Amino acid sequence: MSRTTRATQALDKARLAYAVHSYDYDPNAEKVGMQAAEGLGVSAAIVLKTLMTLVDSKPVCAVLPSDREVSMKKLAAAVGGKSAQMMKPADAERLTGYVVGGISPFGQKKAVPTVMEITALDHPRVFLNGGQRGLQVEGDPKDFLAALKAKAADILG
Structure with a gap:
């Protein structure tokens, strides 16, 4: 497994301090973020999942604790939209350049508005x-x- 990705390159370019951790990814896990927390031995509240969504048909990236659900209504309101829905996995992969289960908010092929849950x-x-x-x-x-x-906004359901 490479520890250099477009995401880590984006973090390096931004001159951010960060640590890289790997864990055994389970493609059959029901909730990838929860499985990541378990694999890393940390609370799911601090392992943030990346969800690619559409707000009024425009892509928006939502970042929230892996043990919580996003409120589509609150997410839409956070970016001045009316309605939100999950992006289809194939569309998310095409837009970000990452595969589902490996989508980072950093280093996406196309920059999109991003909303992070404020409690993070x-x-x-x-x-x-x-x-x-x-x-x-x-x-x-x-x-x-x-x-x-x-x-940063309250986007939890």
């Missing part, structure tokens, strides 16, 4: 997908938020 900022360190299955990057959520030019 309550933690000194969080984990985000590092750009491939079984790879996570750990860092300061405030640094991640700034580097992503993301908006």
Whole structure:
């Protein structure tokens, strides 16, 4: 497994301090983020999942704790939209250049608006997908938020 991905290259370019962690990815896991937390031996509340969505038919990246669900209504409101839905996996892969289970908010092929669940900022360190299955990057959520030019909002259902 390569520990250099477009995501880690984007973090390096942004000059962010981060640590890379790998775990045994289970393609049959019901919830990938929860499986990542278990594999890393950390709380699911600090392992953030990356969801690719459509708000009023425009792509939006949502980043939230892996043990929680996104409120599509709150997500849409956070970016000034009316309605939101999950993006089809094939569309998410085409847009981001990553495979499902390895989608990072960093280093996507096309930059899209990103919304991070505000409670993630309550933690000194969080984990985000590092750009491939079984790879996570750990860092300061405030640094991640700034580097992503993301908006922090309550998007939990």
